[in-house]
Amino acid sequence: MKAEIISMTQDRLDMEGIKRAGEILMRGGLVAFPTETVYGLGGNALDPRASKKIYAAKGRPSDNPLIVHIADMESLDRIVTEIPDQARVLAETFWPGPLTMIFPRAECVPMETTGGLDSVAVRFPSDRIAQELIRAAGGYVAAPSANTSGRPSPTLAAHVAEDLGDGIDMIIDGGPVGIGLESTIVDFTGKIPTVLRPGYISLEMLQEILGEVAMDRGLLITDKNIRPKAPGMKYRHYAPKAELTVVEGEEAEVVMAIRKLAEEEGDEVGIIATAETREQYPKGIVKCIGSRAHEETIAQHLYEVLREFDECRVTRIYSEAFYTPKMGQAIMNRLLKAAGHKIIKAQEVLKHDSIGM
Ligand code: TXA
Ligand code: MG
DSSP: OOOOOEEEESSSOHHHHHHHHHHHHHHOOOEEEOOSSSSSSEEEEOHHHHHHHHHHHHTOTTOOOHHHHHHHHHHHHHHHSSSOHHHHHHHHHOSSSEEEEEEBBBBTSEEEEEEEETTEEEEEOHHHHHHHHHHHHOOOOEBBBOOTTTTOOSSSSSHHHHHHHHTEEEEEEOOOOOOSOOOOEEEEESSSSEEEEOOOSSHHHHHHSSSOOOEEEHHHHTTSSSOSSSSSGSOOOOOOSSSEEEEESHHOOOOOOOHHHHHOTTTTTTEEEOTTTGGGGOSEEEEEEEOOTTTHHHHHEEEEOOOOTTTTOOOOOOOOOOOOOOTHHHHHHHHHHHHHTTEEEEEHHHHHHHHHH
């Protein structure tokens, strides 16, 4: 099945196209659509057959639950059994937007959608195309990121077509997404609200509103025995074909260290640089991810750059580290996952040099 592709923008919605997309979802089909974070692969969240189709299309393990997308607050009451006051406050502050919250699941949400869990993840996206689609589909759209399992999440419709173009009914092309990293996930099923996946809405932003907020231990500790609570965070993810290593330290030292590594490796090395540093790498295939002065551009282009390197003949990629003030936590979470947690210190790389001499 070749997906039909329709195009529109936030400002000029094709309501006829959205209506047809909604009908496909109501009949149990699959439609990929833009959201403000990444493109999603939508199916009717209350139809177990649609959820099974989503897993099959992505090649995703069926114990990895889906997020249910809604387009108004009233819809939340029907699919969860309890909404803590703190969750209501977050909803008032950040919904519609890049925040997913986890609640105890109501009976009407099939186990196929929640990967067998008694909780359900819910998000109210701010993208207007997404909102209209959810309404046209009856109010509840299960949507994981619209990539093949293990590949970087799609930030352009072309990425969706590349991965899933032959296995789904329709792709809505709404142009490049705004944020580029998946939503922040906050779990409300325990005593303390807990971040299971960092995103645009940072821990500090949540703490400012709620006070105490925990970070899932599985995210902080790279111990194989401590599993992240969001099943999806345990899988190798976003991994490019080439071996990726992150280099951290002072900016000037990082540049010098990557130059040295590229010198040693020869031409088949890829470098993830920024607008501020790209000119400083004479060797290797250099891709500019964005500007440190505008950290949101780094988030926007991370997955695109990883996908682009899959098309290049590089065997190794070195990336600068991006501990930027607001989104650094989320960017580094995804970058380190892509690197299989391989990170080295620039000073170490440079020190070797002097020992060698
Ligand atoms: O920004 C986003 O959230 C995008 C767009 C399309 O909305 N969606 C997305 O979905 O990233 P997905 O399926 O790629 O990631 C969902 C994550 C997975 O890590 C999954 O394990 C976790 O959410 N998750 C879903 N339901 C959960 C639950 N009940 N308990 C714990 N983790 C859950
Ligand atoms: Mg995903």
